[in-house]
Amino acid sequence: AREKRKKYPPGPPPKFLIGNLLDLPGKRLGQTYLEHGRRLGSDIVHVSALGNHVIVANTREVAEELLEKRARNSSGRPWFAMTKMLDWEYNIAAMDYGDEWRKHRKVCQQHFNRVAAKSFQPIQLQKTRRMLVGLLRFPEKFMLHNRMHSLSISMDFLFGYQIDTLDDPAILAANKSLDIGNPLFTVNGSLITVFPFLARVPAWVPGAISQKRAAEGRYWTHEMKRIPLEDVRRRMDEGRATPSLVSQLLEKKNTVGIADEDEQIMNNVAFTVYGAASDTTISVTNTFFYAMSLHPEVQAKAQAEIDRIVGTHRLPEFSDRSSMPYIEAIYREVMRYGPPVPLGVMHTLAEDDYYRELSQVFANIWAMTHDENVYKDPDTFNPDRFLTEDGELNDDDRVLAYGFGRRICVGKHVASSTTWITIVSLLACINIGKAKDEFGNEIEVNREYDDDGLLVHKQPFKCSIVPRSEVARKLIEEAALN
Numbered sequence: 001a002r003e004k005r006k007k008y009p010p011g012p013p014p015k016f017l018i019g020n021l022l023d024l025p026g027k028r029l030g031q032t033y034l035e036h037g038r039r040l041g042s043d044i045v046h047v048s049a050l051g052n053h054v055i056v057a058n059t060r061e062v063a064e065e066l067l068e069k070r071a072r073n074s075s076g077r078p079w080f081a082m083t084k085m086l087d088w089e090y091n092i093a094a095m096d097y098g099d100e101w102r103k104h105r106k107v108c109q110q111h112f113n114r115v116a117a118k119s120f121q122p123i124q125l126q127k128t129r130r131m132l133v134g135l136l137r138f139p140e141k142f143m144l145h146n147r148m149h150s151l152s153i154s155m156d157f158l159f160g161y162q163i164d165t166l167d168d169p170a171i172l173a174a175n176k177s178l179d180i181g182n183p184l185f186t187v188n189g190s191l192i193t194v195f196p197f198l199a200r201v202p203a204w205v206p207g208a209i210s211q212k213r214a215a216e217g218r219y220w221t222h223e224m225k226r227i228p229l230e231d232v233r234r235r236m237d238e239g240r241a242t243p244s245l246v247s248q249l250l251e252k253k254n255t256v257g258i259a260d261e262d263e264q265i266m267n268n269v270a271f272t273v274y275g276a277a278s279d280t281t282i283s284v285t286n287t288f289f290y291a292m293s294l295h296p297e298v299q300a301k302a303q304a305e306i307d308r309i310v311g312t313h314r315l316p317e318f319s320d321r322s323s324m325p326y327i328e329a330i331y332r333e334v335m336r337y338g339p340p341v342p343l344g345v346m347h348t349l350a351e352d353d354y355y356r357e358l359s360q361v362f363a364n365i366w367a368m369t370h371d372e373n374v375y376k377d378p379d380t381f382n383p384d385r386f387l388t389e390d391g392e393l394n395d396d397d398r399v400l401a402y403g404f405g406r407r408i409c410v411g412k413h414v415a416s417s418t419t420w421i422t423i424v425s426l427l428a429c430i431n432i433g434k435a436k437d438e439f440g441n442e443i444e445v446n447r448e449y450d451d452d453g454l455l456v457h458k459q460p461f462k463c464s465i466v467p468r469s470e471v472a473r474k475l476i477e478e479a480a481l482n
């Protein structure tokens with residue numbers, strides 16, 4: 001046993017059986033593991049509990065070595081007893097490395113690669129303009145508009161499903177299902193839930209899911225799948241379906257016919273993406289609102305670039321993207337400053353590769369994007385760090401927030417264009433600043449984030465949102481008519 005122990009990198013001392021479980025907070029894990037690493041003088045940290053091992057890679061070099069150079073042995077996901085109990089086997093992010101995953105990933109690549117992802121641009125543009133209208137009418141509800149925005153984009157391209165309210169039953173079901181399933185993907189989750197006799201993990205153990213909660217999870221997962229599928233089928237029968245990934249597949253099924261397996265794969269892609277695409281993008285856009293409310297100087301510089309390239313008499317289009325390095329730098333900086341999945345998603349390190357026993361590796365994306373040796377003053381929001389002295393983009397173009405290796409986010413081109421068009425359209429039309437109280441005093445912005453161990457979200461905060469000019473207001477109103 002001593003031999004084995006020696007093979008693991010350093011970590012906080014484990015307690016008998018429960019190991020490090022009770023030492024580990026459920027929040028701010030990026031920071032916690034970075035601090036452990038610093039204290040131990042190591043860029044890899046090891047924690048264990050109940051016979052499960054987790055390795056956290058704190059630097060980009062270690063993550064690239066383990067998850068990219070050794071990708072053949074580090075592209076799996078653990079077998080979760082809970083995945084089955086929650087009926088989460090549809091979820092591509094949770095599938096182990098193998099043929100099943102490969103087939104699903106291939107379909108994702110076909111639809112979400114850099115070129116194919118362009119077909120979603122009309123939807124992204126239309127929904128972004130709708131968000132602008134919402135902000136004009138109810139600016140204080142910016143976080144709700146942001147949620148609607150992100151969800152309505154993916155539900156539209158996946159199912160042609162239109163969302164008009166956040167009380168939409170498909171959205172409620174997805175939220176409930178994800179609330180129960182997401183904790184599996186956290187460090188604490190992987191320390192306990194890969195445990196085959198999960199049912200015996202007592203309910204007081206952080207992250208344990210009771211049988212009752214699992215049953216609830218199954219119910220909501222079922223609803224989350226049923227509602228949009230029934231909707232798209234009904235609209236097709238009535239001849240009023242708009243083109244979407246699922247409707248195109250059903251169309252093909254009704255004409256030339258397709259294998260049941262292909263239908264199942266497409267459905268799984270749609271169900272997975274509706275979870276994977278929304279909360280992540282929502283988190284990024286809220287971080288953008290937050291950063292803008294604190295940095296009027298960044299906003300002014302961005303608006304000068306927009307006015308120079310786009311002018312003030314039309315709204316930005318995707319074709320403007322490559323002409324605006326400063327906006328691109330803001331996109332990169334938002335992703336660096338507030339990576340929505342700070343510890344990424346675990347990869348299983350196959351036996352006999354690096355360490356003797358099976359373990360899960362997490363890439364500490366937060367630590368990498370806040371590494372002082374790479375990013376000076378990492379806690380300061382500063383897009384200039386992505387520009388050269390003459391204002392061109394520098395070569396730091398890898399967005400680490402999308403993860404690593406063969407499991408890297410397969411939706412990164414979709415995510416990038418949704419985020420970009422949102423950022424540039426908001427900057428073009430509105431000014432974001434600190435809100436004022438009834439006496440005209442600025443209200444301090446709440447800086448805290450909520451954190452469920454997988455995703456981080458800005459806590460609600462107040463900011464002021466006003467049209468940049470009368471011309472901008474008119475542009476938004478005209479866009480609403482299209």
Ligand code: HEM
Nearest residue numbers: 093276277280281345402403404407408409410411414415
């Ligand atoms: C800013 C938004 C987004 C961020 C920050 C993000 C981040 C991530 C991360 C960190 C992973 C895990 C990578 C790893 O295991 O190393 C992931 C996986 C995934 N993402 Fe995204 N994502 C975003 C948006 C999207 C969108 C828009 C889609 C779909 C169109 C998507 C689909 C997926 C899928 C299907 C997986 C699972 C891939 C697999 O396990 O093979 N994501 N994402």
